[in-house]
Amino acid sequence: MDFGLSEEQGLLQDTVGQFLANENDPNQLRARFDAEEAHDPTFWKGQIELGLAGLLIPEPFGGAGLELLDAALVAETLGRAAAPGPFLGHTLAALALARGGSDAQKKTWLPKLATGDVTATVALAEGEGRWMPEQWELQASGSLTGQKHHLPSGAAADLIVVGTAGGGLAIVESAAAGVRLEPYPGADRTRRLDTLHLEGAAFEALPEAGAAEALRDAGLVLLAADAFGGASRCVEMSVEYAKTREQFGVTIGHFQALKHQLANMALEVEPSRGLFWYAAHAFDHAPEDTARMAAVAKAHLTDRFMAVARDAVEAHGGIGYTWECDVQIWFKRAMFDRTWLGTPGFHRERAASHW
Amino acid sequence: MDLSYGPEYDAFREEVRSFLSSHWPPKGKEAEQDFLAQAIHFRRTAIEAGYLARAIPKAYGGSEQASDPLKAQIIREELGRAKAPGDPGGIGTMMLVPTLLEKGEEWQKQKFVPGTVLGELSWCQGYSEPGSGSDLASLKTRGELDGDEWVINGQKIWTSGAVHADYMFCLVRTEPDAGKHAGISYLLIDMKQEGIDVRPLRQMNGSAHFNEVFLTDVRTPKDWIVGQRGEGWIVSRTTLKHERNSIGNASMVEATFKGLVRLARESKIDGRPAIEDPAIRQRLATIEGYVQAHKYSGFRQLTHQLRGEDAGLIGLMNKLHSTNINQEVSKLAFDLIGDDAMLDPEGGGGLMGVAPKGAEGWINLFMSSLGVAIAGGTANIQRNVIGERGLGLPRDAYAQQSR
Numbered sequence A: 001m002d003f004g005l006s007e008e009q010g011l012l013q014d015t016v017g018q019f020l021a022n023e024n025d026p027n028q029l030r031a032r033f034d035a036e037e038a039h040d041p042t043f044w045k046g047q048i049e050l051g052l053a054g055l056l057i058p059e060p061f062g063g064a065g066l067e068l069l070d071a072a073l074v075a076e077t078l079g080r081a082a083a084p085g086p087f088l089g090h091t092l093a094a095l096a097l098a099r100g101g102s103d104a105q106k107k108t109w110l111p112k113l114a115t116g117d118v119t120a121t122v123a124l125a126e127g128e129g130r131w132m133p134e135q136w137e138l139q140a141s142g143s144l145t146g147q148k149h150h151l152p153s154g155a156a157a158d159l160i161v162v163g164t165a166g167g168g169l170a171i172v173e174s175a176a177a178g179v180r181l182e183p184y185p186g187a188d189r190t191r192r193l194d195t196l197h198l199e200g201a202a203f204e205a206l207p208e209a210g211a212a213e214a215l216r217d218a219g220l221v222l223l224a225a226d227a228f229g230g231a232s233r234c235v236e237m238s239v240e241y242a243k244t245r246e247q248f249g250v251t252i253g254h255f256q257a258l259k260h261q262l263a264n265m266a267l268e269v270e271p272s273r274g275l276f277w278y279a280a281h282a283f284d285h286a287p288e289d290t291a292r293m294a295a296v297a298k299a300h301l302t303d304r305f306m307a308v309a310r311d312a313v314e315a316h317g318g319i320g321y322t323w324e325c326d327v328q329i330w331f332k333r334a335m336f337d338r339t340w341l342g343t344p345g346f347h348r349e350r351a352a353s354h355w
Numbered sequence B: 001m002d003l004s005y006g007p008e009y010d011a012f013r014e015e016v017r018s019f020l021s022s023h024w025p026p027k028g029k030e031a032e033q034d035f036l037a038q039a040i041h042f043r044r045t046a047i048e049a050g051y052l053a054r055a056i057p058k059a060y061g062g063s064e065q066a067s068d069p070l071k072a073q074i075i076r077e078e079l080g081r082a083k084a085p086g087d088p089g090g091i092g093t094m095m096l097v098p099t100l101l102e103k104g105e106e107w108q109k110q111k112f113v114p115g116t117v118l119g120e121l122s123w124c125q126g127y128s129e130p131g132s133g134s135d136l137a138s139l140k141t142r143g144e145l146d147g148d149e150w151v152i153n154g155q156k157i158w159t160s161g162a163v164h165a166d167y168m169f170c171l172v173r174t175e176p177d178a179g180k181h182a183g184i185s186y187l188l189i190d191m192k193q194e195g196i197d198v199r200p201l202r203q204m205n206g207s208a209h210f211n212e213v214f215l216t217d218v219r220t221p222k223d224w225i226v227g228q229r230g231e232g233w234i235v236s237r238t239t240l241k242h243e244r245n246s247i248g249n250a251s252m253v254e255a256t257f258k259g260l261v262r263l264a265r266e267s268k269i270d271g272r273p274a275i276e277d278p279a280i281r282q283r284l285a286t287i288e289g290y291v292q293a294h295k296y297s298g299f300r301q302l303t304h305q306l307r308g309e310d311a312g313l314i315g316l317m318n319k320l321h322s323t324n325i326n327q328e329v330s331k332l333a334f335d336l337i338g339d340d341a342m343l344d345p346e347g348g349g350g351l352m353g354v355a356p357k358g359a360e361g362w363i364n365l366f367m368s369s370l371g372v373a374i375a376g377g378t379a380n381i382q383r384n385v386i387g388e389r390g391l392g393l394p395r396d397a398y399a400q401q402s403r
């Protein structure tokens, strides 16, 4: 019985954390957040060199062959740093190909995804909150025509895994005829969103069943992990500020009202670390718990993240309400984590169906 | 990460099961005794087998087993399954025994520990006073040495179980000229003597579990002091170093939540099962998020313990997290029981680890969840601890001034 991280997992988090401390310091993060360009290829290249593009790709195809818990720990670390880039969409697309692809498709694409020669993303939502495989209506016959919403990091993507009617998956190349991406004015500038317009676009279906559900559950877990990392950082920033900002002649952390607000924020976050760990662990080891725990973790953690991000703004006073203050970066990351793949309320309803 | 227990522990579980199947429930003549007598008899056997009083040396009536949180967890699970008595749950085993083992005199350990771990001796905790609750160190009950005896005068309040207790462990001001904290001693007192006047206090749920205790010229031998004179504050803060029950607490929370889901299934809103009502489902599922977080947080802490690591911040949060959850659970239950939410709970105290039964049971939790939130350090005091010790924020200015 061991419900803890292995040494390798600790090392993985440290390595990614160290990389981000060097390559995504507050100035760099700020520049990427404010940038016109949606994608920073150099920064993504650094992540690829660390192996982050191939975490869930099986070893025979050049990936690390790791489990979802490992990817979730990376997502936590990226979330803590509000790191910009295509990690989320790329990781999910790679997982979908590894689970759903034919041998030929896997051979063609997985090695390139693992080396980052090809960057991928996923196209799931069809509007009005329809994110789930059973809600997709895009017809996959002959060619693809229709719209998909909220693709993460579409500007970076060469390859798109598209959800199709009946819970199917297909791959489409961004450069192909009839494929057009239109930027969506999203608030989270660390993971820019696009709308996908398909007009008679060529596609290849992924033949193996169950890949869309795996993509959904893994996505929910990665968002929960990102939210845990981001929420922890919101608490940390607020506590740091309370130890330095002075009013009435003392640091504001002396005031019990604020101290208790900070304690409540920490209490909202820290006890749920094990929740995303277990949801990720269940994905590979406890199929009976996978769907339910992914839903519980996503609903709980992304809600907590949004709540402590709001609290963090208040804890910073006027400066917290400015564009200049970094808290807003996490606040907007929380907006993404909360809504992408379906709201907390939606996933609570799904979790409730398991009682 | 590996959530299986492994073959060694599976074998241990089998061993515990077969022990239980031959020793509980009691058979023959024993089955006719009252429950306490049955429990004491069972504990004796279970201690001999190494299943109870595991952290207690053999010299003091324990089974002196190497610390093994997993085995402890398996024993708890199996005892629970068989509905057999575990280590006595009271304040005696939880607080007094570890304190004596660490700070007590040899004769004190021999005299008091064996009976306590069997459940033969029961204790009450005389800390709080009318003027000293959260600010416990301001306590005023006096103790003066008269020859070979302490003479104690004052009043304690909220003293749980004082009516039945054989002894009290008590904080008393013995050094009036020393500072606030340095003037306190930790004394043991025989409750069955003149001068002790226990007056039950009726709780809001109707039961009378806690009491006022008036002490008038109460006497206790000079050497019934734990630690030195003036060290009582430090002695009372002795950390509990025995196998901490973080998972036990989590499984209790989970059991109560399952009871709540059952209640939602059985209750009706507009003629339909309440569990089908979207608003109820959302509230239930929101609570489930906290319950699952609490559960896996318990798993995490168990692993830290197994690895000999400090759990850090999370270790300071268990009480507040679980009392918050219990309060949310009881509030939703209150909504589910409809018109019955006007019922008197009839003092029905719930059983630890078992979900409340019937409307009265849930109303009792609606009230008793507040008692638990106050007892042993209020929610605000917990927030102070999390903020100061956990997050490193400055200490409370008033608390520091009143030294």
Ligand SMILES: Cc1cc2nc3c(=O)[nH]c(=O)nc-3n(C[C@H](O)[C@H](O)[C@H](O)COP(=O)(O)OP(=O)(O)OC[C@H]3O[C@@H](n4cnc5c(N)ncnc54)[C@H](O)[C@@H]3O)c2cc1C
Pocket (backbone or CB within 6 Å): A256, B124, B125, B126, B127, B128, B132, B133, B134, B135, B157, B158, B159, B160, B161, B210, B370, B371, B372, B374, B375, B376, B377, B378, B379, B380, B381, B384, B396, B399
């Ligand atoms: C069911 C139950 C069983 C109990 N059993 C025992 C027992 O067996 N033995 C025993 O000795 N005691 C026992 N107690 C007493 C318990 O420990 C005290 O009630 C508790 O410590 C609070 O003290 P108080 O009641 O004086 O409240 P107060 O300390 O007066 O608190 C009143 C309010 O003020 C707040 N407050 C106080 N100080 C601060 C601060 N510094 N910062 C912010 N807020 C503050 C509190 O949070 C609370 O909301 C029991 C209590 C209950 C409810």
